[in-house]
Amino acid sequence: MSQITVRHNPGHQRFEILDAGNVIGKAAYKDYDGGASPQRIFYHTVINEEYGGQGLAGQLATAALDETVSAGFGIVPVCPYIKKFLTKHPEYEANTVRTAPAHLEFLDAALAARTR
Numbered sequence: 001m002s003q004i005t006v007r008h009n010p011g012h013q014r015f016e017i018l019d020a021g022n023v024i025g026k027a028a029y030k031d032y033d034g035g036a037s038p039q040r041i042f043y044h045t046v047i048n049e050e051y052g053g054q055g056l057a058g059q060l061a062t063a064a065l066d067e068t069v070s071a072g073f074g075i076v077p078v079c080p081y082i083k084k085f086l087t088k089h090p091e092y093e094a095n096t097v098r099t100a101p102a103h104l105e106f107l108d109a110a111l112a113a114r115t116r
Helices: 056-070 080-088 090-095 101-114
Strands: 004-009 014-019 022-032 039-047 074-077
Touching: 004 056, 014 056, 022 056, 022 101, 039 056, 039 080, 039 101, 056 074, 056 080, 056 090, 074 080, 074 090
Parallel strands: 039 074
Antiparallel strands: 004 014, 014 022, 022 039
């Protein structure tokens, strides 16, 4: 039987889902401070292929979004999975921020700086 857990790894700016301590998926983000309140831009969510179809991405998204809201951040959905998840979970609507060009410019610059 698998031992699935979710943890926040702020040093890597991501939430991770683990099976018996091994990372099997992640929801990556960048924190953005250009709005009226702090925001968290979710840009990539992935689950290892062998774990697909088990609802783990939804479990990861729920934990990531719940903790993001609890920490006082708005949710900026750039990742296609998070966007779709939010359409099915209206309870996050009040904490969701519409993606703006400034978010995408910030994200592009942050990701480009990371690869240098």
